[in-house]
Amino acid sequence: MAKYNYNWNTLESGYLDEEGNFKLELIEDEADKLGRLFANGGLKKYNNKEKLTKTQLRNFYNEVKALDARINEDNFEENLPFILMLKAKASYAHRGGKNKKIPESFRDFIVKNVDLISKEKTYESFDNFTTFFETVVGYFYGHGGEGNK
Numbered sequence: 578m579a580k581y582n583y584n585w586n587t588l589e590s591g592y593l594d595e596e597g598n599f600k601l602e603l604i605e606d607e608a609d610k611l612g613r614l615f616a617n618g619g620l621k622k623y624n625n626k627e628k629l630t631k632t633q634l635r636n637f638y639n640e641v642k643a644l645d646a647r648i649n650e651d652n653f654e655e656n657l658p659f660i661l662m663l664k665a666k667a668s669y670a671h672r673g674g675k676n677k678k679i680p681e682s683f684r685d686f687i688v689k690n691v692d693l694i695s696k697e698k699t700y701e702s703f704d705n706f707t708t709f710f711e712t713v714v715g716y717f718y719g720h721g722g723e724g725n726k
């Protein structure tokens with residue numbers, strides 16, 4: 578069970594509203610909540626043990642941006658396995674014990690978003706994820722997420 582305070586239900590219906598537009602609440606509210614969660618470690622009672630560092634965030638963000646640079650509508654299907662691998666990489670980085678590199682909340686962020694892409698199986702879904710992730714990164718820095726560990 579998650580030790581942090583975030584409700585993932587907002588992602589279950591996808592990135593787009595009924596009219597096919599990006600859900601503004603994802604950009605305005607949810608990305609802000611996630612940026613704050615990752616920067617501040619979630620609930621104070623966990624003494625910031627779940628804080629994400631900028632190095633950890635950048636590693637995943639750079640990987641997503643590299644995928645984004647090589648994936649387009651024409652080659653999305655053949656590159657889908659590389660997107661799905663992000664889940665495994667996040668799970669590995671979160672592994673328990675002293676070797677944990679990323680907090681549970683960030684692992685769940687990657688897993689939930691990749692699951693959504695896997696469910697929809699569209700380039701548009703991946704493109705929407707990159708937009709959402711970029712917004713989360715901005716809020717992360719805005720909320721003081723600047724640790725170097």
